[in-house]
Amino acid sequence: MKALTQTELETFLHALQPAWDVRAPIRLSDGTRALGRLEEGPLALLGGRIPRKPTDVFFAQQEKVFDALPDGSFRQEEPPQKPLFVLGFTAEDLECLEFIDRFFSSGFADDIYLRKRSGAVIGGLTGKCGSAGELLRIAGGTCDLELVFDGERFIVAAYSEAGEKLEAAMTCAESGASLEDLRRASEALPQDNRRLLEQASALLIAERVPDAFWAEIGERCIACTGCNLVCPTCTCFGVQDWRYPTHIERSRMWDSCQLDAFMREASGHNPLGSEALRTRRRIHHKLAADLRRWGHLTCYLCGRCDTTCPTGIGIVAVAREMVARHAGETARLQG
Amino acid sequence: MPRNPSSNSGHTRADSLYIPATCRIEAVSELTPQEKLFRVSLPDGRPLGHRPGQFVQVSLLGWGEAPISVASSPTREGYFELGVRQAGTLTSAMHRLEPGDTLGIRGPFGNPFDLERMSGRDLLLISGGCGLAPLRSLIQYCEDRPEQFGRVCILYGAKSPADILFKEEIRTWEASASFACATTVDNLPGGACYEGQVGQVTRLIPPLEIDAPRTLAAIVGPPVMYRPVIDELKQKGLTEAQIAISLERHMRCGVGKCGHCTIEHLYCCSDGPVFWLSEVSGLRGAL
Numbered sequence: 001m002k003a004l005t006q007t008e009l010e011t012f013l014h015a016l017q018p019a020w021d022v023r024a025p026i027r028l029s030d031g032t033r034a035l036g037r038l039e040e041g042p043l044a045l046l047g048g049r050i051p052r053k054p055t056d057v058f059f060a061q062q063e064k065v066f067d068a069l070p071d072g073s074f075r076q077e078e079p080p081q082k083p084l085f086v087l088g089f090t091a092e093d094l095e096c097l098e099f100i101d102r103f104f105s106s107g108f109a110d111d112i113y114l115r116k117r118s119g120a121v122i123g124g125l126t127g128k129c130g131s132a133g134e135l136l137r138i139a140g141g142t143c144d145l146e147l148v149f150d151g152e153r154f155i156v157a158a159y160s161e162a163g164e165k166l167e168a169a170m171t172c173a174e175s176g177a178s179l180e181d182l183r184r185a186s187e188a189l190p191q192d193n194r195r196l197l198e199q200a201s202a203l204l205i206a207e208r209v210p211d212a213f214w215a216e217i218g219e220r221c222i223a224c225t226g227c228n229l230v231c232p233t234c235t236c237f238g239v240q241d242w243r244y245p246t247h248i249e250r251s252r253m254w255d256s257c258q259l260d261a262f263m264r265e266a267s268g269h270n271p272l273g274s275e276a277l278r279t280r281r282r283i284h285h286k287l288a289a290d291l292r293r294w295g296h297l298t299c300y301l302c303g304r305c306d307t308t309c310p311t312g313i314g315i316v317a318v319a320r321e322m323v324a325r326h327a328g329e330t331a332r333l334q335g
Numbered sequence: 336m337p338r339n340p341s342s343n344s345g346h347t348r349a350d351s352l353y354i355p356a357t358c359r360i361e362a363v364s365e366l367t368p369q370e371k372l373f374r375v376s377l378p379d380g381r382p383l384g385h386r387p388g389q390f391v392q393v394s395l396l397g398w399g400e401a402p403i404s405v406a407s408s409p410t411r412e413g414y415f416e417l418g419v420r421q422a423g424t425l426t427s428a429m430h431r432l433e434p435g436d437t438l439g440i441r442g443p444f445g446n447p448f449d450l451e452r453m454s455g456r457d458l459l460l461i462s463g464g465c466g467l468a469p470l471r472s473l474i475q476y477c478e479d480r481p482e483q484f485g486r487v488c489i490l491y492g493a494k495s496p497a498d499i500l501f502k503e504e505i506r507t508w509e510a511s512a513s514f515a516c517a518t519t520v521d522n523l524p525g526g527a528c529y530e531g532q533v534g535q536v537t538r539l540i541p542p543l544e545i546d547a548p549r550t551l552a553a554i555v556g557p558p559v560m561y562r563p564v565i566d567e568l569k570q571k572g573l574t575e576a577q578i579a580i581s582l583e584r585h586m587r588c589g590v591g592k593c594g595h596c597t598i599e600h601l602y603c604c605s606d607g608p609v610f611w612l613s614e615v616s617g618l619r620g621a622l
């Protein structure tokens with residue numbers, strides 16, 4: 001297998017630039033690690049998942065729906081001139097991306113998303129590149145190309161034709177590298193949080209979580225919307241028109257179900273009229289409603305909401321509290 | 336990455352989900368001081384292709400977009416109608432429009448009334464307030480295809496005589512042999528000239544003679560109306576699988592993407608707005 005040093009990888013990414021629009025983890029001048037273009041800051045491959053959701057490359061915080069021109073015609077964003085190569089997804093991020101690909105394509109196809117997404121080549125970044133050098137789960141598929149850091153070099157695994165082409169273009173010293181040990185270590189990573197979510201999901205579906213629980217958790221929410229804005233499987237948006245002297249722009253922007261106006265109707269009726277209902281909705285949607293709709297949970301444990309929530313009610317924290325308080329009760333009730 | 340995205344068939348434009356088709360306003364009439372009826376035609380007079388119960392996303396560029404039910408039946412060809420209450424930014428701007436002006440239209444979207452299942456059955460069509468606009472599409476359909484349905488009974492409740500929509504059309508329904516029709520108002524202000532009943536729309540149900548197994552009901556109205564009407568219908572022997580309801584939600588996209596209209600695992604814009612009560616009665620926040 002090919003294995004590139006950081007310098008070799010950097011040279012490779014720069015060499016791609018004329019033909020590709022390359023996005024990779026970089027350090028911005030304010031110190032933030034983000035997915036960006038190489039000229040926007042030095043590469044910062046190590047350090048764990050990117051704080052922002054990497055899916056924002058295809059579904060941006062704010063993006064144009066169309067410009068309406070005075071002659072009555074409409075202008076949409078052109079499809080990208082060069083193909084995108086986006087490097088920096090964790091295994092969990094890749095699962096999130098796979099889900100929102102399905103979400104945006106199912107039923108009515110969202111052409112704004114698909115225009116950006118189709119043709120893009122996705123690179124996973126895993127292995128010993130966690131925030132303190134710990135092992136991040138190896139994806140082993142679900143992307144075109146995966147770079148697995150073994151502590152010194154990035155071992156290359158290609159999973160698609162597009163990935164193989166990129167791999168073929170990489171030059172490095174003969175390595176003799178293998179993913180065997182890393183893969184075994186990855187498989188042995190604890191699955192506790194996954195089990196926790198499944199238990200919480202079962203409680204929600206069995207309606208074992210009382211309203212008082214949501215009232216108490218909701219009480220802690222300060223409606224900062226952080227949990228939704230960082231979540232790669234949160235896809236809700238609002239739409240607004242802006243008037244310019246030359247045209248009118250309609251754009252869409254991420255929205256948050258933790259805000260009180262999210263569902264308020266023109267009549268004043270609000271199906272999510274309390275913090276308790278909104279907090280329940282955020283968790284219930286991913287762990288129960290989506291299970292019914294899609295056949296699986298739509299939280300892939302990327303970890304962002306738990307890190308972001310200033311009051312400690314990210315999804316894992318809430319699931320843990322739910323299970324600690326109500327799972328025993330269920331067992332007793334069922335027993 | 337799925338290679339074959341699902342089709343956007345049904346929408347007025349095949350090339351983009353979010354770009355509206357520019358339509359012409361043919362006529363505007365005042366229904367009440369707050370509500371106007373717009374008669375709209377698509378470019379080249381092509382049909383909208385809607386079914387009763389569906390809605391369109393109406394755009395005025397610079398003012399925004401909102402879901403509005405199609406108030407006319409697809410059997411009335413060459414145009415479609417929208418009954419619009421002045422509620423906020425977009426609808427206020429719409430109320431300033433005149434014949435010859437243009438509107439953006441996306442759609443038709445949403446799950447319509449189940450005309451196949453309604454065929455050959457007695458229908459009980461109940462609406463309150465603004466809800467008569469969407470139900471009118473189905474009523475006109477029944478009017479134009481009387482052979483397709485059994486007895487059709489229309490019940491309508493408005494706040495006051497001044498709030499009654501489609502007054503003249505209601506008179507023709509009252510006179511029609513195909514329909515039984517009753518209207519009521521919640522309040523009768525002093526001096527109002529009105530001959531109908533006074534009281535909530537629920538009061539119109541107990542006196543009805545209903546052949547429950549043959550009957551399907553449809554309810555469209557403000558959120559507060561549903562529970563009491565449903566209770567009365569159950570008293571008459573109707574089951575939840577025989578009651579269709581049309582739900583209003585805050586909608587941004589109309590096509591199952593923006594997330595504002597969810598009811599647990601369902602999207603009101605694409606799984607609804609018309610649901611059988613049995614599909615949603617167990618869902619938190621549906622009613």
Ligand SMILES: Cc1cc2nc3c(=O)[nH]c(=O)nc-3n(C[C@H](O)[C@H](O)[C@H](O)COP(=O)(O)OP(=O)(O)OC[C@H]3O[C@@H](n4cnc5c(N)ncnc54)[C@H](O)[C@@H]3O)c2cc1C
Nearest residue numbers: 265266401402403404419420422423424425426584585586
């Ligand atoms: C399926 C469906 C069918 C409808 N049919 C009709 C109809 O036939 N006639 C009619 O007059 N109205 C209809 N409505 C309601 C209409 O969409 C709202 O009144 C809409 O808000 C009007 O937009 P506006 O810009 O004038 O108001 P805004 O200025 O947007 O709204 C004022 C208030 O309504 C809330 N709101 C904003 N956007 C929406 C939205 N898209 N839906 C609901 N609430 C919103 C805002 O939070 C605010 O509190 C329908 C709604 C739905 C969901």
Ligand code: SF4
Nearest residue numbers: 231299300302303305
């Ligand atoms: S961990 Fe939080 S942010 Fe990440 S996918 Fe789950 S809900 Fe979304």
Ligand code: SF4
Nearest residue numbers: 221222224225227309
């Ligand atoms: S991040 Fe926490 S405090 Fe902020 S909106 Fe989400 S749940 Fe509420």
Ligand code: FES
Nearest residue numbers: 589592593594604
């Ligand atoms: S209106 Fe956007 S998802 Fe239903």
